[in-house]
Amino acid sequence: AQSVTQLGSHVSVSEGALVLLRCNYSSSVPPYLFWYVQYPNQGLQLLLKYTSAATLVKGINGFEAEFKKSETSFHLTKPSAHMSDAAEYFCAVSAGHWGGSQGNLIFGKGTKLSVKP
Amino acid sequence: DGGITQSPKYLFRKEGQNVTLSCEQNLNHDAMYWYRQDPGQGLRLIYYSQIVNDFQKGDIAEGYSVSREKKESFPLTVTSAQKNPTAFYLCASSLAGDRETQYFGPGTRLLVL
Secondary structure (H helix, E strand, C coil): CEEEEEECCEEEEECCCCEEEEEEEEECCCCEEEEEEECCCCCEEEEEEECCCCCEEECHHHCEEEEEHHHCEEEEEECCCCHHHCEEEEEEEECCCCCCCCCCEEECCCEEEEEEC | CCCEEEECCEEEECCCCCEEEEEEECCCCCEEEEEEEECCCEEEEEEEEEECCEEEECCCCCCEEECCCECCECCEEECCCCCCCCEEEEEEEEECCEEEEEEECCCEEEEEC
């Protein structure tokens, strides 16, 4: 079975500061991991995904995440926050081709990012 | 432009009424999904379909029904048995060979009168 924990339901940073959103996962098989972003009253947009290739994954809008098996983590970072980054971010895990979930994603509860001018 | 459309954007349901949410995609994706989003709860899977005329229950299927008569369409009906239907509903789709990478529609917000 898979599960995801996002630490911090709300994170606030100043414009230009480092963004760090935390995600820890639990999985009985090698996981596939994802970060999605949601702007108010909109659907989710895929930021980046890890599917057992390079452990450092680069995504859109300057975001990246590093898969650390020893820490069961997949934290999302961006060196310099922009006002337009204010949104809700969701981490998700899937059993991928290993499990019987047939691709079903398990989502964390989300972290709202606020960016102060 | 390829994508996923959901309609309506807002939907109001009266007590005891069934309502249907539309989801259409022109991405030629085989798999489609319905999620429910509540504040602070993340997304929870209601139903999914990997092929036409076949679908499976997700984690919270009670009070909902779906059909998949066409590859492009996956409507969700919120029945009167769903006692707490107020939520944001998201439809998603994926390729058969990459089911984990899902593309989402803009969502429908369902409110109870």
